[in-house]
Amino acid sequence: xxxxxxxxxxxxxxxxxxxxxxxxxxxxxxxxxxxxxxxxxxxxxxxxxxxxxxxxxxxxxxxxxxxxxxxxxxx
Numbered sequence: 423x424x425x426x427x428x429x430x431x432x433x434x435x436x437x438x439x440x441x442x443x444x445x446x447x448x449x450x451x452x453x454x455x456x457x458x459x460x461x462x463x464x465x466x467x468x469x470x471x472x473x474x475x476x477x478x479x480x481x482x483x484x485x486x487x488x489x490x491x492x493x494x495x496x497x
Contacts, residue, residue, distance in 0.1 A: 423473045424466050427481060428459040428491040435486035436460050442484045448476045459491070 431439045436454050443452040443463055452463040463481070467473040473494070482490055 423468070423470055424464070424495040425473060426493045426495070427463045427465060427477065428493065429461040429463060429481070429487055430489040431460045432486045432488055439484055439486040442486075443481065446476070446480050448472075448480075 429439070429443075440452050440454060440461060443449050443461070446465075448465045448467050450464050450466055452461060454460060455462050465473070465476065467476055473492075477490060477492060481487065
């Protein structure tokens, strides 16, 4: 499964959050953005269950992450 994760981070911590996200094996890229979200990350996982586990157990636990929105790629 592939997905884009839109992430909001606390003030002044976007660089630190990016560094931590890039250490997660399932995340293939992570970039800061302008607009309603601070970061967009692209990730791959073997199935929906592992995708959810990565988001809840790894991405949302990164210090500074305040909100995530997952967009699963269907085609």
